[in-house]
Amino acid sequence: MSNYKLEIKNLSKIFGQRIIFQNINYSIHSNFVLGISGSNGSGKSTLVKIIAGVLSPTKGHVNHFVNGEKIDYEKLFNFIGFVSPYLILYEEFSAEENLKIISKIRGIKYEAEYIKELLAKMNLYSRRKDIVKTYSSGMKQRLKFIFALMHRPNLLILDEPTSNLDNEGKESVYSIIKDYSLKNIVIIASNEEQDLAHCNEILFLEKYKSQ
Amino acid sequence: MFQKSYNIFIKDIKSELRTRYAINALVMFILVAISVILFSIGNEKVNSDLTAGLYWVVIFFSAMSGLSRAFVAEEEKGTNLTLQLIASPDTVFTGKLIFNLILTFFMNIVITFLYSAFFESFYIKNPALFILTFVLGNIGLAISSTIIASIIAKAGAKGTLYPVLSFPILLPLILTCVQLTIFSFDGTNFESVFYELSIVVSYNIIMITVSYLLFDFIWKD
Amino acid sequence: MLDFLSKNAIYIVMIIVLIVWTGIFFYLLGMDRRIKSIEQELKGEKNEE
Amino acid sequence: MYWKIILFVLMTFVSIAGIAFPIVEKPSAWYEFPFIPGLEENAKIIFFHVPTAWLAVIAFLMAFLYSIKYLRSKNINDDIKAYVANQLGIIFCILATVTGAVWARFAWGAFWSWDPRQTSIFALLLIYGAWFALRSSIESEEKRATLSSVYSIIAFFTVPFFIFIMPRIMTGLHPGSADDETSGPIVNFKMNENMLLVFFISLIAFTILYFWMWNLGYKSIIYKDKLNKKLLR
Numbered sequence A: 001m002s003n004y005k006l007e008i009k010n011l012s013k014i015f016g017q018r019i020i021f022q023n024i025n026y027s028i029h030s031n032f033v034l035g036i037s038g039s040n041g042s043g044k045s046t047l048v049k050i051i052a053g054v055l056s057p058t059k060g061h062v063n064h065f066v067n068g069e070k071i072d073y074e075k076l077f078n079f080i081g082f083v084s085p086y087l088i089l090y091e092e093f094s095a096e097e098n099l100k101i102i103s104k105i106r107g108i109k110y111e112a113e114y115i116k117e118l119l120a121k122m123n124l125y126s127r128r129k130d131i132v133k134t135y136s137s138g139m140k141q142r143l144k145f146i147f148a149l150m151h152r153p154n155l156l157i158l159d160e161p162t163s164n165l166d167n168e169g170k171e172s173v174y175s176i177i178k179d180y181s182l183k184n185i186v187i188i189a190s191n192e193e194q195d196l197a198h199c200n201e202i203l204f205l206e207k208y209k210s211q
Numbered sequence B: 001m002f003q004k005s006y007n008i009f010i011k012d013i014k015s016e017l018r019t020r021y022a023i024n025a026l027v028m029f030i031l032v033a034i035s036v037i038l039f040s041i042g043n044e045k046v047n048s049d050l051t052a053g054l055y056w057v058v059i060f061f062s063a064m065s066g067l068s069r070a071f072v073a074e075e076e077k078g079t080n081l082t083l084q085l086i087a088s089p090d091t092v093f094t095g096k097l098i099f100n101l102i103l104t105f106f107m108n109i110v111i112t113f114l115y116s117a118f119f120e121s122f123y124i125k126n127p128a129l130f131i132l133t134f135v136l137g138n139i140g141l142a143i144s145s146t147i148i149a150s151i152i153a154k155a156g157a158k159g160t161l162y163p164v165l166s167f168p169i170l171l172p173l174i175l176t177c178v179q180l181t182i183f184s185f186d187g188t189n190f191e192s193v194f195y196e197l198s199i200v201v202s203y204n205i206i207m208i209t210v211s212y213l214l215f216d217f218i219w220k221d
Numbered sequence C: 001m002l003d004f005l006s007k008n009a010i011y012i013v014m015i016i017v018l019i020v021w022t023g024i025f026f027y028l029l030g031m032d033r034r035i036k037s038i039e040q041e042l043k044g045e046k047n048e049e
Numbered sequence D: 001m002y003w004k005i006i007l008f009v010l011m012t013f014v015s016i017a018g019i020a021f022p023i024v025e026k027p028s029a030w031y032e033f034p035f036i037p038g039l040e041e042n043a044k045i046i047f048f049h050v051p052t053a054w055l056a057v058i059a060f061l062m063a064f065l066y067s068i069k070y071l072r073s074k075n076i077n078d079d080i081k082a083y084v085a086n087q088l089g090i091i092f093c094i095l096a097t098v099t100g101a102v103w104a105r106f107a108w109g110a111f112w113s114w115d116p117r118q119t120s121i122f123a124l125l126l127i128y129g130a131w132f133a134l135r136s137s138i139e140s141e142e143k144r145a146t147l148s149s150v151y152s153i154i155a156f157f158t159v160p161f162f163i164f165i166m167p168r169i170m171t172g173l174h175p176g177s178a179d180d181e182t183s184g185p186i187v188n189f190k191m192n193e194n195m196l197l198v199f200f201i202s203l204i205a206f207t208i209l210y211f212w213m214w215n216l217g218y219k220s221i222i223y224k225d226k227l228n229k230k231l232l233r
Helices: A044-052 A073-079 A095-106 A112-121 A137-149 A167-181 B002-019 B022-041 B048-066 B069-077 B080-086 B089-118 B127-152 B158-186 B190-219 C002-007 C009-048 D002-020 D040-047 D049-073 D076-107 D116-136 D141-169 D193-232
Strands: A004-015 A018-029 A032-037 A059-066 A080-083 A155-159 A185-189 A201-204
Touching: A004 A044, A018 A032, A018 A044, A032 A044, A032 A167, A044 A080, A044 A155, A044 A185, A059 A073, A073 A080, A073 B080, A080 A137, A080 B080, A095 A137, A095 B002, A095 B080, A112 A137, A137 A155, A137 A167, A155 A167, A167 A185, B002 B069, B002 B089, B022 B048, B022 B089, B048 B089, B048 B127, B048 B158, B069 B080, B069 B089, B069 B127, B089 B127, B089 B190, B127 B158, B127 B190, B127 D141, B158 B190, B158 D116, B158 D141, B190 D141, C002 C009, C009 D002, C009 D193, D002 D040, D002 D193, D040 D049, D040 D076, D040 D193, D049 D076, D049 D116, D049 D141, D049 D193, D076 D116, D076 D141, D076 D193, D116 D141
Parallel strands: A032 A185, A032 A201, A080 A155, A155 A185
Antiparallel strands: A004 A018, A004 A059
């Protein structure tokens, strides 16, 4: 069992003179689902991007620990799975090619069996050889889940996970969240009641607007 | 680390072959640029100094039309975030740099062949010096244009901004390379061009160091 | 005095340059004051909060 | 406050000395400048032209330093300081280019002759121009600050190359570059002590003036931003 710890210290993000959020302090361990909620434009996506290390904060730090050891920023990306509406995969390649290319760039082995399983779970196995450009938005969203899970991350960040999904898709997402949170951390940024119902704790961004 | 960068490069090549945005346009651009120069020269006899200058002018503008592709394509497709999530900044930069290096060499070999076919004064008396200049110049060109491309990919008005930002940065390199090309036409020996060669080498070293140091800041939104 | 100046035109140039410089200097001085007063005002408001 | 008075006195002195002190064959009195063959009365440009070029370089250096500082601190005020430094830099760079060209028309017979110094200042002008072009094309304040800082730093590292390669490629006409290989901004043509003194006073006065203007410039922008923020709330 992996022992993952996420630590958010005095985190602030300021765009120009506009304060997005201020002084967020949080610390969570494995086997935890954290929800992030806030009105549109409140900075949910900004916060998850900072946690994933693709955006730099104005002040404060986000530290990731695995088994008590701090992870270098340079290696962080292999510990994180990320799903969000603004994430776009390479549309000129097929789903399978995308996954193969990505695992090569990540420098990990392409686990054919595991990915086949994921493709089947996400109802994409029959269309795996089609170019992503021809997919519907719901199918693209499901492909993103495979992209996020294929390297078995310790921290799964889901930004609006159920957008564009039908009921069946939503159900499989919830089952993933349930399975995954047993050993790892899952962060869900969403405003949907249904999504937030799966969280152990919810962080309301409105509280961090100003002191 | 290098293996991963190489895989990014392979991905770019595959994507390029599938979409063929840059390659076709680039080859046409080179042909057009050289024929414009040939038309404007007419029957005039061009001396070797001017030929060397024109040679690097074509190289500069071809680079400006093709080398921004590596980052701009990623930005246009919106796949920036994906790449951020699967590779460290250094890996990405190395991958893109390899892509641009290959593209620069391909492009400039084509240009060199066309020049030696159509320009009488493009006669090299010191081939070793010419090849050395060519290799070092191309490396410098690829490094600087890769880092500038990563900047303009995040800015608006990408097409026009690229040559504007690159020119002052590339000017020292291009001036020295023009000088070295003239020397290779004149058949100057290596000892007397040591100064120029060391300038090009130090330019390349400084640029690659600065690029790796600064790329983190550009790449992280 | 006038006679001397009309013979040595360079001194007229000098006087003109001096006048221009004095003008620029006092303009900058005024600007400096204005900005300082804004600074005071901003600080004052902070204390009231 | 004292330094403002000092600035006023120094600049007044430079204006008087630089314009009115006579140039004679054999200087004897303290206010007489030596006669430099080929330059004659034109030599007086040094008191006004060289400081503008000097300030263009100082501004460039300041922008570089504040760009580094911005990347480290992510404090938008550092970016504003770099911005104002570059604003003043481009103004002084244009002044230096124009005054140099006007002078060159009478000293060398042409406004522009691609002398190493002229080429270098042209390159500096291009860098400044490119920097402002880059800035105007980015809307997000933070991105603009980061990218223009990065560009500032890259550009800074290319400038030394001009100093090394220009003299090899072109023959210099510029005073102070005729027979020195490095052709840095060093003044080694024959000035006597008086002239040198006035020249350095002029440099000091212009530098103080620059810092004053820079100070006013960045403060006005920072306060404007603060007031905007207050109004938004």
